[in-house]
Amino acid sequence: MKVLLADDHALFRDGIRLVLEDLVPEGLEVVEACDFLQAVAAVRADPRIEIGLIDLHMPGMESFAGLEALRRAAPDLHLVVVSASEDPSDIRRALDTGALGYIGKTSSSNAMIEGIRTVLLGETFVRPAVDLPPTLPAPADEQTPARLTARQRDVLGMLRLGKSNKEIARDLDLAEITVKLHVTAILRTLGVENRTQAAILAAKLGL
């Protein structure tokens, strides 16, 4: 079994190499890469690499673009993301980008090995086993969710200031019930769980 291990942290790579050598009985070969460019070069140079354990956050390329590049360079590679992030949206996005597996770094070594085996069987493996948001649609506009209506944007503009539904209703001359409905639609569109997350996201995206 030929494994690509891609992580910019040499300490982590050294450690995981030893873990793999410890837990994989035989026939193991580990190829290392410290960034996405090296990882892509490695899989191009050696198509026998069966599985990639890829950190999400490495220098030189944005995480999901790097994943995409890997997938394109080696369509048959079993991609497993190994990441410090356990954010369900990261997990969702990694799977949508083509990863067959996602292993949070708080997982145990045995979980990782189990994940490798599962993924090599062609099945999906995710740790932590969280409820994932639905598959994100292809983003029409990466900065602004295109599907917010004009009125929703009005409401979001006030929500991001931390105003309550009642205050928003008064300021926009609406019934509070209507504001609630807009907020529900906004949360769904933005893929967040509550107004606080929506406010933070809106601030980030400059909405």
Added chain:
Amino acid sequence: MKVLLADDHALFRDGIRLVLEDLVPEGLEVVEACDFLQAVAAVRADPRIEIGLIDLHMPGMESFAGLEALRRAAPDLHLVVVSASEDPSDIRRALDTGALGYIGKTSSSNAMIEGIRTVLLGETFVRPAVDLPPTLPAPADEQTPARLTARQRDVLGMLRLGKSNKEIARDLDLAEITVKLHVTAILRTLGVENRTQAAILAAKLGL
């Protein structure tokens, strides 16, 4: 040699334990902890622990407060920070907080072993070897409202991610009631009306 290894990433701990067992000839004993509280408990339970390899960013306690707590719990412990961050100001601050060593995770295993040996001799060891800013004066916290307690800052750090009280309680291992009380205190201290405003303010202030 008894080593405390504190990192919330089990994969990293497993790997580094194997690295240590591989490179330290004999007499090695490794104690693991997944967060600062466990780390403090470990050094209290076993004063023979000579050196701690401590990740900066672990859940449950702010990084430097956690370092401070460790230093107070075990004044003779040789503290070595092992962190993904290679930011000179983090390095500076760790040293100012009492760490004798700082090892970035991109360092090699051999560099880490060298660091351990250096620190056990009482000398400072820093990788990457960067120019450090001068020692920071006692924190004036011009950006941070001075009256937030350490625990309130923990809670605020999670609240600003849009987490619910229940989630915060679970993540910090508290009763939800306790989280509510912290949130109430936070809102009063920050002079805001609701958690959304607090989250926005915290993001702005980089809390």
Added chain:
DNA sequence: ATCGTCGGCAAGCAGCACTTTCATTTTCCC
């Protein structure tokens, strides 16, 4: 020993947030 601060837990309650369902009206496009 006392006091102040901090952290933790609990109960109770009012009000808010969010979801779901139903409905109507308006506007725009085919």
Added chain:
DNA sequence: GGGAAAATGAAAGTGCTGCTTGCCGACGAT
């Protein structure tokens, strides 16, 4: 004209938020 989307409103229900009050223990300073 018909259909779809958007805007608006109502109601019911569940769960969350925030506040108030009370209690306890630990720790450090006086």
